[in-house]
Structures are given as C-alpha cells and as structure tokens.
Amino acid sequence: xxxxxxxxxxxxxxxxxxxxxxxxxxxxxxxxxxxxxxxxxxxxxxxxxxxxxxxxxxxxxxxxxxxxxxxxxxxxxxxxxxxxxxxxxxxxxxxxxxxxxxxxxxxxxxxxxxxxxxxxxxxxxxxxxxxxxxxxxxxxxxxxxxxxxxxxxxxxxxxxxxxxxxxxxxxxxxxxxxxxxxxxxxxxxxxxxxxxxxxxxxxxxxxxxxxxxxxxxxxxxxxxxxxxxxxxxxxxxxxxxxxxxxxxxxxxxxxxxxxxxxxxxxxxxxxxxxxxxxxxxxxxxxxxxxxxxxxxxxxxxxxxxxxxxxxxxxxxxxxxxxxxxxxxxxxxxxxxxxxxxxxxxxxxxxxxxxxxxxxxxxxxxxxxxxxxxxxxxxxxxxxxxxxxxxxxxxxxxxxxxxxxxxxxxxxxxxxxxxxxxxxxxxxxxxxxxxxxxxxxxxxxxxxxxxxxxxxxxxxxxxxxxxxxxxxxxxxxxxx
Amino acid sequence: xxxxxxxxxxxxxxxxxxxxxxxxxxxxxxxxxxxxxxxxxxxxxxxxxxxxxxxxxxxxxxxxxxxxxxxxxxxxxxxxxxxxxxxxxxxxxxxxxxxxxxxxxxxxxxxxxxxxxxxxxxxxxxxxxxxxxxxxxxxxxxxxxxxxxxxxxxxxxxxxxxxxxxxxxxxxxxxxxxxxxxxxxxxxxxxxxxxxxxxxxxxxxxxxxxxxxxxxxxxxxxxxxxxxxxxxxxxxxxxxxxxxxxxxxxxxxxxxxxxxxxxxxxxxxxxxxxxxxxxxxxxxxxxxxxxxxxxxxxxxxxxxxxxxxxxxxxxxxxxxxxxxxxxxxxxxxxxxxxxxxxxxxxxxxxxxxxxxxxxxxxxxxxxxxxxxxxxxxxxxxxxxxxxxxxxxxxxxxxxxxxxxxxxxxxxxxxxxxxxxxxxxxxxxxxxxxxxxxxxxxxxxxxxxxxxxxxxxxxxxxxxxxxxxxxxxxxxxxxx
Numbered sequence: 027x028x029x030x031x032x033x034x035x036x037x038x039x040x041x042x043x044x045x046x047x048x049x050x051x052x053x054x055x056x057x058x059x060x061x062x063x064x065x066x067x068x069x070x071x072x073x074x075x076x077x078x079x080x081x082x083x084x085x086x087x088x089x090x091x092x093x094x095x096x097x098x099x100x101x102x103x104x105x106x107x108x109x110x111x112x113x114x115x116x117x118x119x120x121x122x123x124x125x126x127x128x129x130x131x132x133x134x135x136x137x138x139x140x141x142x143x144x145x146x147x148x149x150x151x152x153x154x155x156x157x158x159x160x161x162x163x164x165x166x167x168x169x170x171x172x173x174x175x176x177x178x179x180x181x182x183x184x185x186x187x188x189x190x191x192x193x194x195x196x197x198x199x200x201x202x203x204x205x206x207x208x209x210x211x212x213x214x215x216x217x218x219x220x221x222x223x224x225x226x227x228x229x230x231x232x233x234x235x236x237x238x239x240x241x242x243x244x245x246x247x248x249x250x251x252x253x254x255x256x257x258x259x260x261x262x263x264x265x266x267x268x269x270x271x272x273x274x275x276x277x278x279x280x281x282x283x284x285x286x287x288x289x290x291x292x293x294x295x296x297x298x299x300x301x302x303x304x305x306x307x308x309x310x311x312x313x314x315x316x317x318x319x320x321x322x323x324x325x326x327x328x329x330x331x332x333x334x335x336x337x338x339x340x341x342x343x344x345x346x347x348x349x350x351x352x353x354x355x356x357x358x359x360x361x362x363x364x365x366x367x368x369x370x371x372x373x374x375x376x377x378x379x380x381x382x383x384x385x386x387x388x389x390x391x392x393x394x395x396x397x398x399x400x401x402x403x404x405x406x407x408x409x410x411x412x413x414x415x416x417x418x419x420x421x422x423x424x425x426x427x428x429x430x431x432x433x434x435x436x437x438x439x440x441x442x443x444x445x446x447x448x449x450x451x452x453x454x455x456x457x458x459x460x461x462x463x464x465x466x467x468x469x470x471x472x473x474x475x476x477x478x479x480x481x482x483x484x485x486x487x488x489x490x491x492x493x494x495x496x497x498x499x500x501x502x503x504x505x
Numbered sequence: 506x507x508x509x510x511x512x513x514x515x516x517x518x519x520x521x522x523x524x525x526x527x528x529x530x531x532x533x534x535x536x537x538x539x540x541x542x543x544x545x546x547x548x549x550x551x552x553x554x555x556x557x558x559x560x561x562x563x564x565x566x567x568x569x570x571x572x573x574x575x576x577x578x579x580x581x582x583x584x585x586x587x588x589x590x591x592x593x594x595x596x597x598x599x600x601x602x603x604x605x606x607x608x609x610x611x612x613x614x615x616x617x618x619x620x621x622x623x624x625x626x627x628x629x630x631x632x633x634x635x636x637x638x639x640x641x642x643x644x645x646x647x648x649x650x651x652x653x654x655x656x657x658x659x660x661x662x663x664x665x666x667x668x669x670x671x672x673x674x675x676x677x678x679x680x681x682x683x684x685x686x687x688x689x690x691x692x693x694x695x696x697x698x699x700x701x702x703x704x705x706x707x708x709x710x711x712x713x714x715x716x717x718x719x720x721x722x723x724x725x726x727x728x729x730x731x732x733x734x735x736x737x738x739x740x741x742x743x744x745x746x747x748x749x750x751x752x753x754x755x756x757x758x759x760x761x762x763x764x765x766x767x768x769x770x771x772x773x774x775x776x777x778x779x780x781x782x783x784x785x786x787x788x789x790x791x792x793x794x795x796x797x798x799x800x801x802x803x804x805x806x807x808x809x810x811x812x813x814x815x816x817x818x819x820x821x822x823x824x825x826x827x828x829x830x831x832x833x834x835x836x837x838x839x840x841x842x843x844x845x846x847x848x849x850x851x852x853x854x855x856x857x858x859x860x861x862x863x864x865x866x867x868x869x870x871x872x873x874x875x876x877x878x879x880x881x882x883x884x885x886x887x888x889x890x891x892x893x894x895x896x897x898x899x900x901x902x903x904x905x906x907x908x909x910x911x912x913x914x915x916x917x918x919x920x921x922x923x924x925x926x927x928x929x930x931x932x933x934x935x936x937x938x939x940x941x942x943x944x945x946x947x948x949x950x951x952x953x954x955x956x957x958x959x960x961x962x963x964x965x966x967x968x969x970x971x972x973x974x975x976x977x978x979x980x981x982x983x984x
Contacts, residue, residue: 131745132866132898154749176694187692190669205958210865212897213666213939215655215705216947216954217981218963222701226694243749266610270633270722386689387611418691419611460692468695475695479684483969484697490965502696 030070030115034091038073041083048072057118058110060103061163062467064437069096069110076121078196078204078235085233086202088115094499097229099171100142102163104380105465107175107228107501114499117233119170128153133241134193134210139170139234146239155241158185162366170234176226178461180366183417184290184326185242187461189225194238197224197231200492210238223487228463229498231491245290246327250358251337254317254348258394261294261319261416262387264345267336268292268323269417287328292417294321299368299411299424306371309363313348321346322365368413369422377427378411379440383451384460387419393454397423400446405439420460423447448474464502472503509549509594513570517552520562527551536597537589539582540642541946543916548575548589555600557675557683557714564712565681567594573978576708578650579621581642583859584944586654586707586980593978596712598649607632612720613672613689618649618713625718634720637664641845649713655705657940659845662896663769663805664721666940668704673717676703676710679971689717702966707942708977710970724769725806729837730816733796733827737873740773740798741866743824744896746815747771747802766807771896773800778847778890778903785850788842792827800825801844847892848901856906857890858919862930863939866898872933876902879925884918899939902926927953943981951982 038047048054049071058067070093075081088095096110098118110116119140126136128150135157137146143164146157159172161179171177173195177188185191194208207220224232255261268289297316303309313320325333333351340346352358372378385393394412401408411424425443427436448458448471458475459468472481481503488495488505495505517526527533528550537546549572554560567574575589577597589595598619605615607629614636616625622643625636638651640658650656652674656667664670673687686699703711734740747768776795782788792799804812812830819825831837851857864872873891880887890903904922906915927937927950937954938947951960960982967974967984974984 129865129867131741131748133748134865176698178692178694182692186669187694189698190665199958203958205962206956207959209934209936210867211863211934211936211939213657213661213863213894213899214936214954215657215666215938215940215942216936216951217705217707217943218966219655219668219701219705220959220962222698223962226696226698228696262610269610269612384690384692386608386613388608388689415692420692455688455690457688457690457693457695459694460690461694463694464696472695475693477685479678479682480686480699483684483699483702486969487697487966490962490969 029113030093031091034087034093037087042080046073046075046080048074057098057101057116060101060106060108062104062106062109065106065109065111065466067110068113069116070113072116072118074118074121078198081117081198081233081235082202082204084117085198085200088496089201089494092494092496094496096498097174097233099140099168099174100163100166102167103171103175103463103465104382105459105463106467107463107465107498108171109466112500119168122235125149128155128241129210130155132210134238135241136210136236136238137169138236139168141169143167143169143172150241151244154244156244157191157239158242159188159191162369169237169239173225173234173237174227174229175463178415178418178420180291180293180415182415183292184288189222191240192221192225192237193240195221195224195234196236198233198235200232200494200497205232208238212240223491226463228465228501230488230501231497233497248290248358249287249325249328249333250352250361251323251325252312252350252361252364253321253323253340253346254313255319255321255346256317257319258391260345261321262390264321264340265292265387265417267340267345287325287333289323289417290326291322291324293365293414294319294416295365295368295413296320296411298409299372299413300364302375302411303364303367303371306374307363307367309360309367312350312361315348317347320364322361365413368411372411372424372426377433377436378424379427379436381423381444381447382460382462383421383423383447383456383458385419385421385451385454385456389454389456390416390419390421393450393456396450396454397447400450404446405443418460444471451475466501469501469503508592509572510570513566513572516566521559525552525554525559527553536577536580536595539580539585539587541583541585541588544585544588544590544945546589547592548595549592551595551597553597553600557677560596560677560712560714561681561683563596564677564679567975568680568973571973571975573975575977576653576712578619578647578653579642579645581646582650582654582944583861583941584938585946586942586944586977587650588945598647601714604628607634607720608689609634611689613717614720615689615715615717616648617715618647620648622646622648622651629720630723633723635723636670636718637721638667638670641848648716648718652704652713652716653706653708654942657894657897657899659770659772659894661894662771663767668701670719671700671704671716672719674700674703674713675715677712677714679711679973679976684711687717691719702970705942707944707980709967709980710976712976727769727837728766728804728807728812729831729840730802730804731791731829731840731843732800732802732819732825733792734798734800734825735796736798737870739824740800740895741869743800743819744771746819746824766804766812768802768896769805770801770803772844772893773798773895774844774847774892775799775890777888778851778892779843781854781890782843782846782850785853786842786846788839788846791829791840794827796826799843801840844892847890851890851903851905856912856915857903858906858915860902860923860926861939861941862900862902862926862935862937864898864900864930864933864935868933868935869895869898869900872929872935875929875933876926879929883925884922897939923950930954945980948980948982
C-alpha cells in the first residue's frame with residue numbers, strides 16, 4: 027500500500043488547520059472501520075473537517091491528486107461501508123455536529139451530518155417533536171450516515187425508512203462542488219428528485235454535509251406486549267390481526283379498520299435467541315414456559331379496555347399460547363431488552379455470521395420452510411438464530427459458529443451458505459439486504475437481488491457523479 | 506409536421522393487433538393532451554397496448570425508427586406533461602387496467618399502470634385497506650400517471666406524496682428493455698433505489714407498465730371543521746395548534762404530544778375563492794359572516810369531547826373568529842365542496858392562470874406579503890385567488906384575467922408575472938411546482954428552482970436512460 031501523495035499532504039498542510047489531518051495510529055485503527063470486523067482497517071489518513079467549505083476544498087484536492095476517499099459517520103454500519111482497507115483518506119464528519127433551531131411551525135430541523143441520532147432526538151423532544159429514525163446504535167450513529175445508508179430499525183413499520191424523513195440535503199460531490207437539493211419543503215415536483223440518489227448510496231456518490239430533517243410529533247402512549255406462538259404461521263396470523271389494529275376483535279365494538287391502536291413495532295424472535303439473551307444478560311423469560319416463537323409488539327394510543335379485550339380474544343381464539351401486557355414502563359423496557367439484547371448476546375456468547383434479508387410478507391412462510399430444509403440438508407447441526415422486524419418482512423438470519431469449526435473454516439462455509447441463502451431469497455422475490463446495505467460484505471452477492479440492467483444503470487449514475495471513481499471505491503459495486 | 510415513418514407504420518401493422526394503433530381524428534384530439542389547454546394537440550397516432558410485452562416491442566420499434574413517444578395516462582395533468590403537440594406517438598395505458606388480488610397480509614396490490622385511482626380504492630376498500638393517493642381527479646387519473654408525476658392532493662399532510670406508496674415498479678425503457686425494480690418489499694437497501702428515478706420523471710425516463718402499491722388501513726372516523734380567521738398569520742397560528750393535535754388545549758387534560766386527533770387535511774382559501782364557488786355552485790357560506798381567510802380541517806380518530814373542548818378553546822383564545830364542526834357526513838361533504846369546488850368554479854366564472862408553488866411553512870407569511878406587494882405594484886387591480894394545502898406549504902396562486910385584457914394579452918402578462926412570482930419563490934427558498942410538475946408549462950422557469958449543477962445531473966441521467974431523446978421529448982427540460 028502506497029501512502030498518500032506528498033504533494034497532496036503538502037497542500038493539506040498549507041490550506042487547512044493544523045489539526046485537520048491525523049496520521050495517529052489510534053485514529054487510523056478507530057476511524058478505518060465500522061462495526062464489521064472482517065476487513066482490517068488501513069487508511070492513509072483521517073481528515074476532520076469542521077465546515078462544508080472544508081469538505082469541498084478537500085474533495086477538490088482529492089480529485090486533483092486522485093486520492094480515494096471513505097466518508098465516515100458513527101461507524102456503526104454492519105456491511106463494511108465505512109471500512110478503509112486500502113490506504114484511502116477517511117473523511118470523518120465527527121466535528122460537524124451543529125444542530126440548528128427546531129422549526130416548530132414547519133416541523134423541521136437543519137443539522138450538520140455529524141450530529142448524533144440521539145442528540146437530534148433530545149434536541150427536538152423539548153419541542154414535543156422527534157426525528158423517528160431509531161435503532162439500537164442511536165447513541166453513536168450520525169445523521170449523515172443514517173441517510174447515506176437509508177437506515178431502518180425497529181420503528182419502520184410505523185414511520186418508514188430514513189428516506190421518508192429527509193427534506194433537504196447538502197452534498198459535496200467528487201469534484202468538490204456543493205449541491206443543495208430539496209430544502210425545507212414537503213412537496214417539490216420539479217423533475218428528478220436528486221435527494222433520492224444520495225439516500226442509501228453508502229457514500230459512493232457524494233458526501234452528505236447537512237440535512238433538513240422532517241420531524242413528527244412524539245408518539246402518544248405506548249403499550250408493549252409479548253406473546254408466545256407455536257410456529258411461524260402463528261407469527262403471521264397474529265400479525266394480520268395486529269395490522270388491522272385489533273379491529274376484528276369480537277366484542278371490541280369497532281368497525282373494521284377503526285381499530286383501537288396503531289402498531290409501532292412488530293418483532294419476532296425464536297427460543298434460541300431468547301436462550302442466548304437469558305445466558306448473557308441474566309434475564310428471565312416473563313412467560314411461564316418456553317415457546318419456539320415469540321412476538322414483541324408495541325402499540326400506540328391504545329384504548330386500554332379495547333386492548334385488553336383484544337388480548338383476551340387472542341387467547342380464546344388460540345392465536346397465542348401465552349402472553350403478557352406490560353403494566354408499567356419498566357416492565358415495557360424489560361420486554362424490549364429481550365428483543366434489543368439479541369444482537370449483543372449472540373456476539374457475546376458465540377460467533378454469529380449475520381444476514382439481513384427482506385421478503386414479501388406473503389413469502390415469509392415459504393422462505394423460512396426452505397431455509398430450514400436448506401440447513402438440514404447442507405449444514406446439519408448448525409444453530410440458526412432467527413429474529414427480525416417481521417412486520418416489514420425483514421429477517422435477521424444469524425448462523426452461529428459450530429464448535430468443531432475454526433473461525434476461518436466457518437467464514438469459508440458461511441460464504442458458501444450465503445450463496446444458498448441468497449438463491450432462496452431470489453426464488454422468493456426478496457432482497458439480500460433489507461437495511462444493513464451492501465458495502466463490502468455483500469458486494470459479491472448483489473447479482474442475486476439486482477438484474478444486470480439495474481447494475482448497468484447504477485454504474486452509469488456512479489460514472490456520471492464520480493468519473494474518477496474516488497468516492498468510497500469498491501463499495502456496493504466495482505466500477 | 507411530418508407523419509410517422511411508413512416503415513414504422515408497416516411494422517406496427519405486421520406485428521400488432523389490428524386495433525393497436527388509432528389515427529382517428531377524435532382519438533388524436535382526445536389523447537393528444539391533458540387538462541391544460543395552452544398547447545394544441547397534434548399527435549402522429551395513438552397506440553393502445555394491452556400488455557407489457559406490447560409496450561416493450563413498441564418502444565424497441567420506436568427506437569429503431571427514431572419515433573418520439575408521449576406516455577399517456579388519465580390525462581388529468583396540469584403541466585402539459587402528456588401533451589403531444591409535435592407529431593409524437595402517444596402510448597395510452599387505457600387498456601392496461603388489470604388489478605391483481607389484494608395481499609391482505611402484506612398490505613399490497615399489484616396493478617397495471619392504466620388502473621384508475623378510484624377503481625384501486627374500491628378494489629382495496631372491500632378488504633378494509635386503501636391506497637391513500639387521493640385527489641379530485643381520482644375518477645380519471647391512472648396509477649401510472651400518478652406515479653410518473655408523484656401526485657399530491659389533499660391528504661399529503663397525513664400520508665405523504667405518491668412516492669411513499671410505491672413498493673415496486675415495472676418500467677419499459679426507451680430501448681424496449683423491461684426493468685423490474687423493488688417488488689413487494691418495504692425494505693430493500695441494495696444500492697441505488699431505481700424506483701425513485703422513475704417516480705416524478707413525467708414519462709421522460711421510461712414508461713411505467715405495472716406497480717406494486719403499498720396499502721394502508723382505511724382511515725378511522727373523520728371530523729371536518731371550517732374556521733374563519735382574520736389573516737394569514739391566523740391561518741398559521743391555527744395550524745401550529747392543529748399540528749400538535751390539540752394537545753395544548755387548556756382543560757383537554759392531555760400531555761403535550763398526546764393530542765386527541767390526527768390532522769388528515771389542513772386547507773385554506775380566501776373569501777375571493779369562496780365567492781366564486783358560491784356564484785358557480787349556488788352554495789352558501791355556512792358561517793354567519795364573510796371572512797378574509799378560511800381554514801378547512803379534517804381530523805381522524807378525534808375524541809369527540811376533547812375535540813369540542815379544543816374548538817371552544819380556540820374561540821376563547823381568539824384564534825378563530827368563527828367556525829363550525831360538521832355534525833354528520835353530508836354536512837362534512839358540504840364543507841369539503843367549498844374547498845374542492847374552487848378549481849372548477851374559477852374556470853367556470855373566469856379565466857384563471859394557475860401556479861402551484863411550495864414554500865417552507867416558516868416562509869409563507871413573508872412570501873404572501875411579498876406577493877401582495879408585487880401585485881399591488883406591478884399588476885394593480887388583478888384578482889388573486891389564493892388557496893391550497895397550506896399544511897404542506899403548498900399554495901395554489903390563481904390569477905384571474907381582468908376584463909380589460911384579451912386572452913392573449915393576459916397570457917403574455919402572466920408569463921411576465923410568473924417570472925416575478927418565481928423570483929419571489931426563489932428568494933423564499935421555495936419550489937415553483939409543489940405537485941403539478943414541470944411538463945411543458947413550467948419548463949422555461951425551471952432555473953428558478955434548480956441549480957445549474959442539478960440541471961446538469963438531470964440531463965446526464967436522461968441521456969443515460971434515453972440516449973436518443975425519444976421519451977416525452979421537451980418535457981421538464983430540453984435535452
């Protein structure tokens with residue numbers, strides 16, 4: 027690996043503040059990768075701009091010296107999108123955390139890309155508003171990274187993906203030009219919506235430096251429920267009931283469609299996941315007996331009596347085998363821990379290989395049956411921990427390393443298994459990544475989910491915006 | 506104007522059904538334009554495909570013979586996007602109206618692009634679901650056209666634009682290739698989201714032939730209210746209250762953010778608009794006295810007592826000067842007529858010149874003051890009828906032809922006035938088209954709202970997807 031060009035480093039020294047660039051070994055290790063640990067970090071240097079103008083001048087310089095760039099946010103990604111493994115210059119947004127005043131009337135806020143998700147939540151909560159992009163890594167993840175990866179999370183069923191909550195973007199292009207697209211506008215039909223190119227582009231088309239975020243009211247009262255169901259069909263049958271907001275509950279006295287609540291989360295996990303959480307977090311199962319499948323459901327603005335009547339009717343109709351409704355907020359938090367603790371507990375108790383697939387909800391049963399069959403035939407004895415945002419069709423498939431394989435053997439076998447899994451995803455009209463993105467880790471598999479004509483179009487857009495191929499090279503696809 | 510090439514017509518005759526192409530004068534006149542009347546229709550022929558394969562083979566033929574194409578849906582557009590004024594071949598989706606079964610579990614439906622909006626509503630309502638894209642022209646507008654124009658409407662404040670309700674698209678490209686993007690997936694983060702290129706592209710990048718639509722529950726109980734307020738500041742102050750769902754109403758006994766209702770529409774209009782509706786539709790003002798400004802508000806799932814307490818508090822706090830809450834559905838429909846009848850009544854009682862601009866909500870006051878000042882200075886005596894979806898920052902500015910100007914004089918003056926209006930829009934960080942789109946009518950003004958770098962990028966994408974420039978040529982921008 028060659029270092030950064032001398033002339034480039036000299037220009038940085040001449041034109042930027044003394045603390046602009048870091049070659050510190052600790053910084054190189056920290057800022058050279060995200061939460062994935064597959065690739066070793068090896069950046070050429072880390073730049074810490076404070077302003078859009080600095081980012082602009084930096085990219086102009088990178089373009090002149092053909093220096094490849096890896097944009098870097100909170101580095102909580104799970105696809106290697108922020109990994110700098112080949113001597114690239116990392117551009118960290120860490121110092122660009124300014125948040126403008128909340129526009130109460132318009133329900134918007136303008137922030138720099140390095141603003142941390144949770145800080146945005148706190149900034150807006152005082153006004154009774156929120157940016158409803160929410161997930162476990164909110165304490166580290168940054169707005170720019172959320173947008174660049176079109177982040178998902180546990181509230182997508184209620185609020186949609188990050189894409190829906192971005193009104194305007196300021197983006198620095200590969201040549202240093204600053205593009206302002208959108209603005210504080212809900213409606214703007216004036217040709218191609220350029221925001222959409224950058225949202226989910228994983229830093230390959232430009233560096234997002236500022237965003238105008240769309241806000242919504244803080245949610246109303248939330249109720250959290252945990253149910254045990256016999257099988258995946260039961261998970262889906264219960265989902266159908268929940269989606270109608272309990273409107274079909276006998277005795278609820280409500281018209282169809284006029285249900286007593288709105289579903290804000292519908293998550294499922296298996297006993298294998300819960301078992302790992304119990305071991306790692308020393309928590310207990312709040313239900314009286316283990317079950318193969320669990321559903322965690324959160325609902326907003328429930329009429330309490332109607333909700334309880336609905337739950338009772340689920341038991342009567344044998345749609346659930348057990349269940350509990352949190353009676354206060356600490357109980358609700360305990361139930362959430364069972365679900366949100368899974369990822370961490372899997373990593374703490376073993377070596378998981380992660381996949382994050384999406385299926386049309388109507389294909390979930392068939393897909394999961396096929397998955398069981400596939401592993402029984404090809405990878406017998408492997409432990410599969412299945413959980414996810416099933417209300418969005420999003421399954422997290424975690425394969426745990428068997429004791430009799432080394433780490434290297436396991437990674438080689440899972441690469442093989444991924445081809446099998448993704449062939450099954452394709453057969454069921456799914457996506458190989460629901461929310462984590464492609465980055466480096468899923469690049470080899472992109473053809474399972476995007477047709478050649480799509481890939482050609484993606485490459486054409488990439489060439490138009492980044493003709494030198496300097497922005498996050500090798501991520502999503504090779505040029 | 507030269508006709509279509511003989512060899513092209515011969516190939517159509519050889520390879521397509523006998524009723525595929527129409528040269529009938531009535532069809533040419535009907536299918537050669539949309540609701541705009543500025544350009545005279547002059548298409549070369551009208552094609553009526555029944556299948557995606559026919560569209561694909563047709564576009565391959567058009568590409569081979571360099572025949573320009575105008576895609577045509579329900580032709581209810583207001584920007585001239587579906588006008589064929591230069592001998593183009595119109596491709597009507599009228600025969601592609603098939604609707605697949607509603608997927609209850611996934612909350613989706615797959616339809617052909619020619620399915621009429623209202624037919625989709627009826628198709629889904631039986632299952633308690635709806636595609637919440639809704640506007641006055643729903644009886645004619647088609648799904649493909651709605652998507653190609655990213656249609657808006659009166660429920661955007663609640664549900665967002667069409668863009669949010671499209672999961673998958675089938676698009677025929679200029680060379681005849683059929684692209685399938687998305688699918689019945691809520692989440693799919695696998696590189697560039699190509700759906701977004703086609704949504705709002707006004708037929709310039711491909712012809713949408715099928716779509717998988719995202720559905721939602723039918724709304725719960727709706728209440729409709731009409732208020733009189735003194736001025737625009739009052740319209741906005743009331744909006745702030747409504748947006749918080751009445752949560753700040755003294756005595757409602759609710760926490761901030763836990764309001765008793767969800768706003769599904771927040772519309773305003775002026776006395777001048779109401780006066781035209783009263784003259785044309787022979788309706789009366791349900792309030793006791795005229796007011797300069799009116800607000801029509803629709804709310805969902807209101808707690809009736811809390812809603813009435815909120816309304817009472819608006820009077821007490823002098824946030825409104827008068828108001829009424831519809832007591833039953835026919836009264837609600839009467840209130841809606843006052844707002845939805847405006848467009849038709851303006852056209853029936855005079856010659857309106859329409860603009861459809863969007864402003865950040867926080868800029869609305871300043872913009873409207875500037876507009877008043879502009880017309881007082883430059884166009885004294887002109888009647889401006891102002892109404893719109895103010896909750897989305899969307900103003901419909903209708904300038905009525907003064908009696909002392911001919912139609913031609915008026916159109917020339919309004920073209921001049923548009924430059925003044927759009928300069929004001931630009932100064933207030935707005936958009937020259939909130940929902941109608943650019944088409945032919947606003948093309949000359951696009952530079953007021955999109956920067957040169959944006960226009961260059963739009964042109965680059967257009968050249969990539971349609972190198973011959975055959976798809977809806979001259980719409981949005983010249984190649």
